[in-house]
Amino acid sequence: MNFIGKILPIDGYYVMKKEHLPVDYAVSLTHLYQPLIGIYAVSLYHTLLHDSSIHAGGSPQTHHTLMNYLNLSLDEIYRSRLKLEGIGLLKTYKNKEENRDFYTYELLRPYAPTDFFKDDMLSQLLLHHIGDQKFDMLFSHYVPKNLEYGENITVDFSDVFQTVTPTEKVANVENYNYQHNSVNYEVPMDFSWIEQMLHKRMIPVNQVLTMDTKRLIYQMKVLYNLDSHEIERACQYAINEDYQFNQKEFKAACHDIFRSNNNQQSVRLSEKNNQEVKKYEVTKPKTKKEQLIYELERISPTQLLKDLSRGNDASDQDIKVIETVMTKQDLPAPVMNVLIHYVLLQSNMKLSKAYLEKIASHWSRLNLQTASDAMNFARQEQQNVQSKVKKNNYTRRQNTTKEVIPDWFKERKNKSQVTSEKPDTSMEDQEKIASRLKQYLNEN
Template sequence: MNAIGKILPVDGYEVVMDEQPSIDFNASLTHFYQPLIGIQAVSLYYTLFYEVDHTRQIQTHHTLMTYLNLSLDDIYRARIKLEAIGLLKTYKRREESRDYYTYRIQRPFSPDQFLREAMLSQLLLHHIGEQKYHALHTRYAKETYPYGEEVTADFNDVFDTVTPPKSAAGNHIEMEEQHMASDVMDFSWIEQSLRQRFIPVENVLHPANKKLIYQMKTLYDAESAEIEKALFWALDEDNQLNEEEFKSACHDMFVSRNNGQTIQLNDKMAASDVQPEVKKPSTKEEQLIHELETISPKQLLEDLSDGNRAPEQDIKVVREVMTKQGLPAPVMNVLIHYVLLQSNMKLSKAYMETIAGHWSRVGLKTAKEAMDFAKREQEKYKAAKNKPQKKNNYNNNYKKEVVPDWFNTRKKKSSKTAADTNVSEKEQQEIEAKLQKYLNES
C-alpha cells in the first residue's frame, strides 16, 4: 500500500478510548510490541494515548508532524502498523471538503496475554531470539495451576428470565473465538482427515485449537497439506494437540520451504512505495511533468533562478503555503511554476495562497492533475474574458424620466438669471459709449 498522499496535514483528527489499559501496558509496548512494529509506531501510540484526556478539540495532522518530528508518510505507515497489530481502530468521515479521522485507541495485551497469543508470541520469538524471549517469558508469564475440572455454575442453571440468554458470558466469548476462526478458515478438510484416522474431532478442533491452527496458517503462510502434516505430528498418544510441538513443526516447515530463512515481518507499505520503472518521457510536456514530480520546491526555485541560491523569503512563503494547505510536493511545484508565469516571475504570497486553497479543496495529488486543472481554469478565464458584453439599451424617454423636477426648475431659474445678466451688460455698454463720446467732445 502506497503511503504517499493518503492523509494531508490539514485533515482533522480526534482520539477516543473505550477502556483504560492494564497497569503494565508500558512493559507490553516496550518489550513485546516494539520489536514487531518499531519505535515510530509505538511513539505514535503514546502520543495518541496521552491526547485522549488532553483535549477533545479537532486537531490537524500537522500537530502530529510537529510532536513526532516525522513526515506525514511516516505517520501513515506507523498508523497502519498499529491497526494491523490490533492497537488502533480508525474511522474516516468527510465534512466541508475536508477529511476527519477518529482514532480509537485499543488496549494492548498484557505481557502474559501477549505470550499466550500464539501468532504474536511466535513472531516475537523469531525477532528477538530464544535467549531474550525465554528471559521475557520467565519474567512475565504467569504460572498455570492444575485447578482441576471446571464446575462453575452456568447462568441458565441459576437464573431465569422471560427471554433466557443463549449462553453465559464465558461461553459467549468462546463462541466468538470459534466463529472468528471458522469464518476466516474452513476446517472441513481437517475434520475429514481426523475421521479417516478415527480420531475424535471434538478432542482436536475445539475453539482454542482452531484459533491456534488459524494463527499458525496465517503466520507461516502454510498450505493446507503442511498444516495437516504438522497437526498430526503434534498429536500425542491421547489424541491431544501439543501446542509447542505444533508451533515447532509449522516453523520447521516454513524454514525448509524458504531455504533456511527464518520468519520476519515485512513492511508491505515500504515495498509498495518503490515505484516501478517509469516510461521515459518523450514530449516536452511529459518531461516537464516528470521533472515537477521528482524535484523539490527548493530545487525548482533555484533552477528558475539560473542555479543561484533561492531567496530565503521565497522559501519561507512556499513552506508556509505548503504546510497550511497540505499540498503534495509535485502539486506545489506546479503552483510555483504557474504563479511565476502569471506574475512576471514574482512569487506573490497572496496570489499563491488563493490558488493553493482552491487546489487543496479540489484534492489534487500529482503534477499532471495540477497542470491539467490549471489549463482548464485558464481556458475558462479566457472564454469569459472574450465573451461579448451585453450593451445597455437606454432610450431617450428613459433619460427624460429619470431627470428630477427640481433640475428643470433650477435650469429655468438659471436661464432667467442669465437673461437678466445680458440686459445689464447691454446697458453698461451704452453708458460707456456715451461717456467716451462726452470725453472726446471735451
C-alpha cells in the same frame, strides 16, 4: 515505500477510546509490541492516547500537530499508523467535511503481558524477533507458574447461592468479558478438510479440534502463509499415539515447513508495498464472475465438491484424488478449486484423476497463484481449443465439397477431347461413296 499524499498536514483527526487499558499496558507496548512494530508506531500510540484525554470532545487536531509532536514526516506517521492497524491496536475511520478529510482514530487496548503470551501468533512472532533467551526471560517473568497450594476445597456457586436465571443483557456481557479475557474468538476458517483427514485415520475429531486448537491452527496458517495440505502435515506431526494435540510440536512443524519453503529464512515482520496493500483491500463483488472468484478464493476444495454435489458429502475417493494432486503439484487452494470446477465441466461432472493430474502439472509449471489467474488461463485455453476445432471442421468441409475424379476418368476425358478436335471425315467419305454409286448406276 512511498506513502506521500495518503494524508495531508491539513487533514484533521479525532481520537476516541472505548476500552479501559490494562494496568501494565505500558510494559506490553515497550517489551512485547515494540520489537514487532518499532518505536515510531509505539510513540504514535502513546501520543494519540494522551490526545484522547486532552482534547476529548473538542475540536479536531491537524496532522501537522502530530508531525511537530513526534518530529516525524507525514510519510512515517502514515506508515506507523498502518502498523498499529495491522497489529490490532488501532481502527481508522475516514470522513469528508468542508472539503477536507477528517479521520477518527479509535484506540484499542493492547494485551496484558499474560494475555499476549496466550495469543500464539503474537508470541511466536516475538520469539522470532528477540530470540529464545530474551523470550524465555519475559515469559517466565510475566506468565505465572502453576503452583500447587494443596487440595482445592473451594465450594461451587450452587453450594452457597440459589440458582437464578440471569437476564439476557447480563448473560451477553458476561459472555463477552469471558471471551475477551480468555482470548477466544470465532475462527474464520473451514476445518472440514482436517476433519476428513482425522476421520480417515480413525482419530476422534472433537478431542483434537478444540476451540484452542482451531485458533492455533488458524493463527499458524496466517503467520507462516501455509496451504491446507501443509497444515494437515503439521497436524499429523502434532498428534501423538493417545490422540492428544501437542501445540508445541505443531508450532515447530509449521515453522520448519515455512523455513523449507523460504530457503531457511527466519520469520520477520515486513511492510508490504502499495500494490500489495491494495491487493488485499476488501471489495464487494459486483458481477457474477467476481462473485464466483470471491467464493473460489474463500472455500475449501472439500466444500466446493459438496456444493457441486448439491449439499451431499464428497466421496472418500474424490477427496483422496484431490488431496494427492494438490499435495504433489503444490497448488494453492483457490487454484485447486478452479481446477476442480473446470475438470467437472469438461468431463460431464466426472472427476477424472488422469485428466486432473495432467492439467494440475501444467498449471503448477505456470505458477498460478489466485483463482482469478487460473480462471482467466482456463478460459483462454478453452477459446484456443474451440478455435482449433472450428478451423478443423471448416477444412474438413472444404475437402468434402470438392469432387474426387479418378485418374482413369481424366485420361478418358482427355482422349475424347483430342478426338473431337480432329476433323470429322466420315461424312465426306459417305458423300463420295454415294456420288460414285449414283454415277455407276447411271452408266449401267
